[in-house]
Amino acid sequence: MTTHATEDARPDTPEIDDHGVIGDCETLALVSNLGDIDWMCWPRADAPSLFGSLLDPDAGRWSIQPESATHRTQQFYLSETNVLVTRFQTEDGIVEIDDAMAMDGPQRLVRRVRCVRGSVSVRSEFVPRPDYARAAVDWDSDTDGVTLQTDSLRLRLRASAELTLDRDASLVTCAERLDEGDELAFDLAAADTDRDFDDDTEVAEHVAATVTETIDYWKLWTAGGTYRGRYRSAVERSALALKLLTNRSTGGMLAAGTTSLPEHIGGERNWDYRFVWIRDAAFTVYALLEIGHDAEADAFIGWLVDRVDECDQADGSPLTPVYDLDGNARIGERELEWRGYENSRPVRIGNAAADQFQLDIYGELIDSLYIFDRRSRGLSLDTWDKIRLIVDYVIERWREPDDGMWEIRSEPQRHTASILMCWVAVERAIRMAEFRGRPADLVAWRRARDEMHDTIRTEGWNDELGAFTQTLGGDTLDASILLAPLVKFVDGRDPRWTSTLDAVVEHLAHGPLVDRYDTDRYDDGLTCGEGSFTICSFWLVEALARAGRVEEARRSFDQLLGYANPVGLFSEQIGPSGRQLGNTPQALTHLALISAAVALDEALDSEET
Known part of the structure; x- marks a missing residue:
């Protein structure tokens, strides 16, 4: 639950932490604890924005607030749901807003305002700015509400x-005084697919029914999970966040729901994460299967298999690191003339990482297919042929420098983690071939696998540092090496690994928070620093648990959970002051949280028996 003391003056930009998220598995909206929807794209999360004031004050918002002075706001989810409540404690009484998106029927966003106590005047300001605030809007108003239309969008707003x-200002307002027990309802939906309402009462009834149906949907979905460990609240919230990021039409999972929220305030590390990363594949499938959400894991595997079945080496790499939800790899990268969050520019749409050469993606891809292959009816013969093509490609190219897991924008290097994941690709493919008696050049595959292993153990090891390094022959650390015991490259208690773990804790960790690398010593092509990566921080927890340092792992995990925002969500990074930075909610962070919770539960159970 968010608790936020407020002043009469409206803050220029809310903290990234101060947002809950609602959605319908097609799009999502960020709702600040001051009642603003300040980021939402329509009709899909990777579509142009309708509200974008989080990144530019002139890019649109939908605000609902009491008109009297507010002493405190709180924000929380109804338990086991993605229905968000924002509470205002004012000098005149208490008001709550229920925000939800319908999970059945036509796409719609509903907002229900109710006076819990006292008598409070409430004002709504609906200020849409479609197509990243570039589109001209035609307005129409009648007894059934207000309609906005652009060349590609037609929406209708109704209220009770x-x-x-105000056509000149492209603004729709609604002001109402609510006494205790009174409600004010709003409904936003596509104008061409929705039915008319007879009167204001019917709008209120319809919104109330939509909220109830949405609550029921999410409670039923959450009940399908199987996790019963010590960290159920955090795992369930992570699962609910991941569900919002999963597109129900395609099965793809977005890396995050936003673009260009900065990793360094005022800096250039601002990226568009509204795409699907192959890198996230194995983490996604493992985490979802571990907590019983098999349908979502199967859907994502279906999305991955489609990419594998489409792959072709004729134009170079058989796969690219990043795709849109439909599986298109040509996504480009452009900049908007926006102010940026707290003047952090540029604001980007699209992501040039799709054009990078990243070897690690093949390990994550094949590991996810391996997990699925062992737990299901298996992959098709045609898909296996494509996997063989990918493995042969990896064996041919693994000695080359690449852009790495972290998508550096400097010169390619031979990243240790990239070779580690190449090893995973070949090792898992060998297992898949043997498990189902599939045809494969196992002699060549085993030779390549062993050469990769030897290369990491020799060229990827630094005696003076006492650790596996960021690059071959290098002397710097990278938190991506924390994946080594997680992917079974090395036992968690191996002396070389425990020495590496100590080095990561000494040089990259700040308590439970872990930097991905030292930006002062490693040139990644960007000019500013960054915060600690929440993903790496949860990887450290799992690595500690696997090393037998269970109490240390538990303490770190408990501390990390305290860095979630007040409604349990994580962005990509935690800054030096403890504030959340980067895009939100971050899928890979919540996946890593689930994996760490499962590993920690297993380690604690083992100690107790």
Whole structure:
């Protein structure tokens, strides 16, 4: 639950932490604890924005707030759901807003305002700015609400009270005084697919029914999970966040729901994460299967298999690191003339990482297919042929420098973690071939696997540092090496590994928070620093648990959970001051949280028996 003391003056930009997220598995919206929807794309999360004031004050918002002075706000989810409540404690009484997106029927966003105590005047300001605030809007108003239309969008806003349209300002307002028990309802939906309402009462009833149906949907979905460990609240919230990031039409999972939230305030590390990364594949499949959400794991595997079945070496790499939800790899990268979050520019749409050469993606891809292959009916013969093609490609190219897991924008290097994941690709493919008696050049595959292993143990090891290094022959650390025991490259208690673990803790960790690398010593092509990576921080927890340092792992995990925002969500990074940075909610962080919770439960159970 968020608790936030407020002043009469409206803050220029809310903290990234101060947002809950709602969605319908097609799009999602960020709702600040001051009642603003300040980021939402329509009709899909990777579509152009409708509200974008989080990144630019002129990019649109939908605000609902009491008109009297507010002493405190709170924000929380209804238990086991993605229905968000924002509470205002004012000098005149208490008001709550229920925000939800319908999970059945036409796409719609509903907002229900109710006066819990006292008598409070409430004002709504609906300020859409479609197509990243570039589109001209035509407005229409009648007894059934207000309609906005662009060349590609037609939406209708309805309310249980009178709406006032200001065409010149492209603004729709609604002001109403609510006594205890009174409600004010709003409904936003596609104009061409929705039915008319007879009167204001019917709008209120319809919104109330939508909220109830949405609550029921999410409670039923959450009940399908099987995790019963010590960290159920955090795992369930992570699962609910991941579900919001999973597109129900394609099965792809977005890396995050936003673009260009900065990794360094005022800096250039601002990226668009509204795409699907192959890198996330194995983490996604493992985490979802571990907590019983098999349908989502199967859907994502279906999305991955489609990419594998489409792969072709004729134009170079058989796969690219990043795709859109539909599986298109040509996504480009452009900049908007926006102010940026707290003047952090540029604001980017699209992601040039799709054009990079990243070897690690093949390990994560094949590891996810291996997990699925062992737990299911298996992969098709045609898909296996494509996997063989990919493995042969990896064996041919693994000695080359690449852009690495972290998608550096400097010169390619021979990253140790990239070779580690190449080893995973070949090792898992060998297992898949042997498990089902599939055809494969196992002699060549085993030779390559062993050469990769030897290369990491010799060229990827630094005696003076006492650790596996960021690059072959290098003397710097990278938190991606924490994956080594997780992918079974090395036992968690191997002397070389425990020495590496100590080095990571000494040089990259700040308590439970872990930097991915030292930006002062490693040139990644960017000019500013960054925060600690929440993903790496949860990887450290799992590595500690696997090393037998269970109490240390538990303490770190408990501390990390305290860095979640007040409604349990994580962005990509935690800054030096403890504030959340980067895009949110971050899928890979919540996946790593689930994996760490499962590993920690297993380690604690083992100690207790």
